[in-house]
Amino acid sequence: MRDLDLTTLRLFVTVCETRNIARAGEQAHIVGSAISKRLAQLENTVGTPLLVRRRRGVEPTPAGETLLEHARSMLASADRIERDMAAYASGIKGQVRLLATASVMAEALADDVAAFLKNPAHRDIRVDMEERISPDVVRGIWQGSASLGICWASEHGADLGALQSRPYRSDHLAIVVHPSHPLAGARSVRFEQTLDYEHVSLPVSSAVQVMLQRMAAALGRTLVHRVIVSNFEAALRVVHANLAISVVPLEVARPYAAGHALCLIPLEEVWARRHFAICFRDEAALSAAARLLLAHLQTPGAGMA
Secondary structure, eight states: OTTOOHHHHHHHHHHHHHTOHHHHHHHHTSOHHHHHHHHHHHHHHHTSOOEEEETTEEEEOHHHHHHHHHHHHHHHHHHHHHHHHHHHHTTOOEEEEEEEOHHHHHTTHHHHHHHHHHSGGGTTEEEEEEEOOHHHHHHHHHHTSOSEEEEEOSSSSOOOTTOEEEEEEEEEEEEEEOTTSTTTTOSSBOHHHHTTSOEEESOTTSHHHHHHHHHHHHTTOOOOEEEEOSSHHHHHHHHHTTSOBEEEEHHHHHHHHHHHTOEEEEBOSGGGEEEEEEEESOGGGSOHHHHHHHHHHTSHHHHOO
8 A cells, every 4th residue: 555656546536537548548648558557556556456447448346436435535635735835835824724514604604714814913824615514514524624614513413523612603594485475474484384385405415404304204294395406595596486495594595585575584493593613623733823713713703693
């Protein structure tokens, strides 16, 4: 394993993605025979076949699929190392990578980070943010791909396990409906009432959708998805077209709803009030820049709603 090199792994990934050594060579600007030689050496190093040659190309063996997953992770880490070192070379003296859920990203995180970076004392700090679902936020922190993560932390949200955490903001889930919808005139609504109608939802693996499915099952009902989208703006567009209703945070939906005459109705359930947490592995091990950002996100003006 000590003989693995990033160039060979990058070529292996390209071959797996193109399913063709010649096309991989064109992309990498290297002749196919040189790639074949590297792949043969790679198979010799790991001690097992990685590719199966077919009439029209190649495909990874089960061992190849496993190596492909690891190779992508290693190459992503190498790219992060390159960016981080380039940042230091260009004069940035601190860099913080932050993972956050779609709700957090769509609500106030960008403003909070912008306020942090506007402080002259932080002019040499760079903050990179990436959106992930709650379980992947926690997994990313455990794996060390980021210093800080922000997600919904509760019995319905992500399980932080042994991660350390600090409170961040909170929000309130609501139903957004078209003005002509039967629920449009309500001041508040029980979740059970929404189950009579089709929903537009975020990916079913997101913490909110998992929780809504669980709550529907507890009521002996089924949450019917008419449309599944990847972000809140798309969900609100579907509602605006009067194709379905959606459960969204009030804080995200208000600006769009005001401009498109949609109706926002708070959910009555206690679980509809969500509290987010900033999580990390060990505060003592955080970089100075990460500790500064953590402290900023906990301040009354930037860390609590």
